[in-house]
Amino acid sequence: ARFHGNPRSGRWEFVGPRPPPAAMFADGTAPGADVESLWRSARSARCEAKSCQTAKISTAETAVQSRTSRDAGVQTDQSKDAVQAFQQEVQVDYASLLSFLQRVEDAVIKELNKNWKSRAFDGFEVNWTDQNETVLCLHTLSYPEAQDQNLQVTSVSWNATGSVVACSYGRLDGGDWSTEKSYVCTWNLDRRGLNPRRPDLVVDVPSSVMCLAFHPSQPSLVAGGLFSGELVVWDTSRTEDPVIWRTGMTDDTHTDPVYQVNWLPDAKHRNRARLLSMSTDGKILVWREARDGRLALAEGFAMVAQQIPRNAQLKKFAWGEAAVGVTSLSFSHFDPRVFVVGVEGGYSLKCSTAAETLALHRTGSSVPLRAPAELAFSPHGGPVYSVSCSPFHRQVLNLFLSCGTDGQVHLHSMLQTQALVSLQLSKKYLFCVRWSPVRPLVFAAASGEGNCNQHFCSIGDVHLFDFEKSSRKPAVSIKQAAGERPVYCLEFNIKQTRLLAAGDATGTVKVWQLSSDFTEQGPREMNHLEQLASEIMD
Numbered sequence: 001a002r003f004h005g006n007p008r009s010g011r012w013e014f015v016g017p018r019p020p021p022a023a024m025f026a027d028g029t030a031p032g033a034d035v036e037s038l039w040r041s042a043r044s045a046r047c048e049a050k051s052c053q054t055a056k057i058s059t060a061e062t063a064v065q066s067r068t069s070r071d072a073g074v075q076t077d078q079s080k081d082a083v084q085a086f087q088q089e090v091q092v093d094y095a096s097l098l099s100f101l102q103r104v105e106d107a108v109i110k111e112l113n114k115n116w117k118s119r120a121f122d123g124f125e126v127n128w129t130d131q132n133e134t135v136l137c138l139h140t141l142s143y144p145e146a147q148d149q150n151l152q153v154t155s156v157s158w159n160a161t162g163s164v165v166a167c168s169y170g171r172l173d174g175g176d177w178s179t180e181k182s183y184v185c186t187w188n189l190d191r192r193g194l195n196p197r198r199p200d201l202v203v204d205v206p207s208s209v210m211c212l213a214f215h216p217s218q219p220s221l222v223a224g225g226l227f228s229g230e231l232v233v234w235d236t237s238r239t240e241d242p243v244i245w246r247t248g249m250t251d252d253t254h255t256d257p258v259y260q261v262n263w264l265p266d267a268k269h270r271n272r273a274r275l276l277s278m279s280t281d282g283k284i285l286v287w288r289e290a291r292d293g294r295l296a297l298a299e300g301f302a303m304v305a306q307q308i309p310r311n312a313q314l315k316k317f318a319w320g321e322a323a324v325g326v327t328s329l330s331f332s333h334f335d336p337r338v339f340v341v342g343v344e345g346g347y348s349l350k351c352s353t354a355a356e357t358l359a360l361h362r363t364g365s366s367v368p369l370r371a372p373a374e375l376a377f378s379p380h381g382g383p384v385y386s387v388s389c390s391p392f393h394r395q396v397l398n399l400f401l402s403c404g405t406d407g408q409v410h411l412h413s414m415l416q417t418q419a420l421v422s423l424q425l426s427k428k429y430l431f432c433v434r435w436s437p438v439r440p441l442v443f444a445a446a447s448g449e450g451n452c453n454q455h456f457c458s459i460g461d462v463h464l465f466d467f468e469k470s471s472r473k474p475a476v477s478i479k480q481a482a483g484e485r486p487v488y489c490l491e492f493n494i495k496q497t498r499l500l501a502a503g504d505a506t507g508t509v510k511v512w513q514l515s516s517d518f519t520e521q522g523p524r525e526m527n528h529l530e531q532l533a534s535e536i537m538d
Contacts, residue, residue: 008189019460025252034438043442062499135476136179137516139511141196144168145158146507151182153354153503155212155489160219163190164236166198167509168224172488182208184224186236187513201236211359215273225258233279247287251364252297256281260329265336273300280344282323282361282367285350290396295466301351302359302369303343308377323361330389332398338414339372340400342384348402350375350414361402378418381406386432392440393525399529401443403430409465421471425463437494440468440525442518445474446502448486461487462502464518467529473516 021059136249151169159167166186185199208227215221216451220237221244230253247253256279264286266272275287275295282303290296325344332338338351338381351372359371382405390399407426410419428448436442445463461481480487481504493499497519500512 010138032213034114040341080209088505100121112280134515135478135508136513139187139189139194139196139509139515141165141185141187141199141251141509141511142507143183143199143202144197146183146185149178149180151507152210152505153488153507153509154210155224156213156252156491156501156503156509157214157222158238158491158495158499159214159222160495160502162499163220164188164214164349165509166212166214166222166236167501167503168212169507173505180208181206184234184536185213185221186220201239201242203234203242205232208257210257211260211337213263216263223261223263225261225277225279227257229254229256229258229279229281230266231258231261231275233275243293245289245293247295250284252366254279254281254283254316255284256325259327262329262331276329277325278323278329282325284326284329284372297366299367300365300369301353301372302361303349304360305345306360307357307371308347308349308373311326325383327384328386330387330400331453332414333391334398338398340387340389340402340403340414341373342387342402344383346379346382346384346404346406347375347388348377348379348384348394348400348410348412350377356417375414376417376459377402377412378410380408380410385430385495386434388433388435388443390435391437395409399432399536400439403433405429405447407447408445409433423465423472425474429486431488432490434492437492437519438497438519439466441529444490444492444500446487446490448484459498461504462512464488464514467520468522468525476514476520479506479512481508 002504067530099520111349123228146169150171152171152173153167154170155168156171157166157167166184169183169185169236171180182205184201184203184205186201187194187196188200203362205226207225207230209224210227213223215223220235221233222236223231223233225231228249230249231247232243234242235244236242238244247357250254252279258277258279262276264274264276266274266288272289276284284301284303285297286299287295287477288298303326303338305324306324308324326342328342330340331470332340339351339353341349341351342350353372353375354374355370355374360371361367384404386404387400387402390401399420401409401410402412403425407424407428407430409423409425409430411421411423412419425445427446428523430445430447432446434444436444443465445465447461447463462478463533464478466474480502487502487504490500490502493501498514500514501509503509503510
């Protein structure tokens with residue numbers, strides 16, 4: 001017998017053999033035994049107990065709009081530690097660099113020579129920037145105490161770095177010049193917190209300072225010529241007693257005001273320089289350093305009317321042994337022995353430091369004075385106040401400019417006496433003319449007033465000419481001084497070539513920033529004016 005599970009009913013049934021016959025056993029059927037299965041109900045219970053439903057999650061959508069916004073930039077100051085760390089990281093293998101340069105030297109030079117001889121780009125003009133003729137005033141500098149005395153700016157000069165401008169104060173239109181106190185002032189334009197009405201240095205001078213010139217390589221040294229005839233050199237790095245050299249009042253000293261000073265290289269001592277001074281007493285003197293802070297006379301020249309060359313087409317001087325007053329001077333950039341002077345008689349004279357003829361000069365001097373004049377050029381209608389030799393044009397022409405009280409600018413070649421070009425710029429005086437140090441066709445002139453004439457209407461006192469545009473009228477005229485007050489001096493900055501400083505009768509120095517049109521040299525510009533001059537000479 002055994003139990004048998006019935007899957008349909010979910011019960012167990014007992015199945016066994018039938019009983020024996022009634023004789024011994026009677027056949028019968030026993031009822032089945034039911035065993036209820038709890039598997040389904042237990043599983044169902046377990047599933048129901050373990051099932052769950054999370055609570056309903058609520059969601060919502062909203063929009064946010066900020067009311068205001070702002071952009072802000074922050075510039076942090078670089079710390080010294082960061083700079084030092086960066087510098088330490090930069091390491092250059094100079095040995096490898098030198099080896100590389102030596103390997104490629106021949107190939108680079110070969111290609112450069114090929115490019116130099118190529119004419120592929122002849123006549124092609126490159127314009128890297130949008131050029132314009134804008135001139136902006138960057139700084140208006142002045143010293144109130146000098147202006148209170150109605151002193152004028154008589155000269156301006158840039159130092160060797162191009163960052164410092166100096167001016168001298170004096171008077172050119174009358175007054176007690178010999179005793180009136182004056183000043184030399186300097187401003188460093190790169191200094192933070194520049195105060196245009198407070199110079200970095202003010203030097204009190206007992207006599208009017210008529211001219212200034214910074215040393216060409218030592219930025220702190222500046223020389224000045226006084227109305228008294230003295231020559232003084234100041235060291236602007238010394239706040240106490242900046243005077244380091246002076247001529248003093250001796251028999252060699254000029255007897256008239258000194259109107260120009262120039263630094264000259266010393267042929268015997270490379271580390272030293274000599275000073276050249278010129279005056280309306282007719283003398284051009286060269287000074288050297290001596291002991292005890294003195295400047296001693298090294299050599300000199302004298303302009304005597306009798307020894308001025310008598311060109312047939314020129315007006316005559318009052319010939320004789322009278323001194324000819326020298327008002328301005330400029331050295332040739334191609335021959336250090338050649339220089340041009342402007343004189344009170346209205347002439348420009350070509351001179352040479354190699355002259356050997358002694359001057360007919362009566363006054364005593366510690367060294368013999370020589371007569372330097374070699375050639376006289378066609379005169380102005382009045383005294384010549386300024387001359388400027390071109391720093392570009394080769395010895396073929398040796399061009400120079402002159403200006404004077406007749407309001408004209410003359411363009412000359414040293415090869416002929418007649419002017420190549422005469423420009424009537426003003427009806428009053430022209431006090432200064434300077435050739436651009438970077439553009440062969442550009443020069444600047446300072447006039448006494450603005451005016452109109454048949455060629456152009458001048459609206460200012462600083463005029464910029466560009467012969468590439470016109471040989472008759474300025475490209476730009478700038479009004480500097482109030483009213484009709486003249487501009488007495490101007491100087492280009494040879495280091496920061498976009499800067500031009502000009503000083504006027506109001507006691508103000510203005511620093512003008514020139515546009516690229518006046519500072520970027522065009523292709524073949526070197527030949528343009530030479531061609532123009534050659535056509536005029538022919």
